[in-house]
Amino acid sequence: MRLLLVEDNVALADELLPLFKGYGYAVDWRVDGRDALLAVHDESYDMVVLDLGLPGLDGLQVLQHWRAEGVTLPVLILTARDAWAERLEGLRAGADDYLSKPFHPDELLLRVQAVLRRSHGTVNSPRLEAGGLALDEDRQSVWQGDQEYELTRGEFRLLRCFMLHPGKVLSRMELSEHLYDGESERDSNVLEVHISRLRRKLGDPVIETRRNQGYRFKK
Structure with missing residues (x-):
């Protein structure tokens, strides 16, 4: 499975890239929202892990552009924002799941697995x-x-x-x-x-x- 990680926090990305690869995911990394906007059209991904607070173009705007273009790729949002209104806004824009920072790496992996399985019509189970x-x-x-x-x-x-x-x-x-x-x-x-x-x-x-x-x- 191939993931696109869109995250401008270099320290966090340095932690997540080997984590994903260790669990068998191929992963590409983008920092700028404008680059992420184009990346899904240039490569074939199974899922996006998307931060909201991005330079160039906010993550929510990126997601809204994708959905308006008909991109149905599953998206899990990462954000340091805790406001319920912002969470709801992201879900209304077409996000498949939401995870607030800070988070435990194991929770992120389990959420990625769950989103991928749901997107393929597979029942969420331990196996x-x-x-x-x-x-x-x-x-x-x-x-x-x-x-x-x-x-x-x-x-x-x-x-x-x-x-x-x-x-x-x-x-x-x-x-x-x-x-x-x-x-x-x-x-x-x-x-x-x-x-x-x-x-x-x-x-x-x-x-x-x-x-x-x-x-x-x-x-």
Whole structure:
């Protein structure tokens, strides 16, 4: 899953970037609201974590512009503002969730997981379930029946993306854009390596290859 973090507090961003990456998210960082406004049109993201107090263009204005343009990307707002009126204003503008600063990193991660699952029509539960598998996002492992398999970070990121889109054919480009934030990774054969390893652990039928189309995770 690929996130866009829009936050002008460098110290906080320095804390959040490795936190997100440690939990298997690819993440891009923007500081200025004007840059964020354009970023969602230039890249493919699964979700935005958006601060309100931004230079250039306020976060609320950024969100309002996105929604007016028809951008339906899930957005979680971060803000140091405590006024209920401002929270309601953000939710009315189209925010999917709201978190006030200061916050505990674990709460932010759980809220991100919840928003992503809701946006894909998945029931919010301790585990992500699809195709006979149960993915434990905290342990970064997967259960198949009574058998638990440990996953590498790359395997975890890829399997989570598949399980959030069961039955959908995902092209190699789509998978790469949602998984990796480095051009060198996107251009390598790392995606095929991770798919091969997942098939060895979980069985070949779990991920189907569609010739000239991409890959499909079974429902």
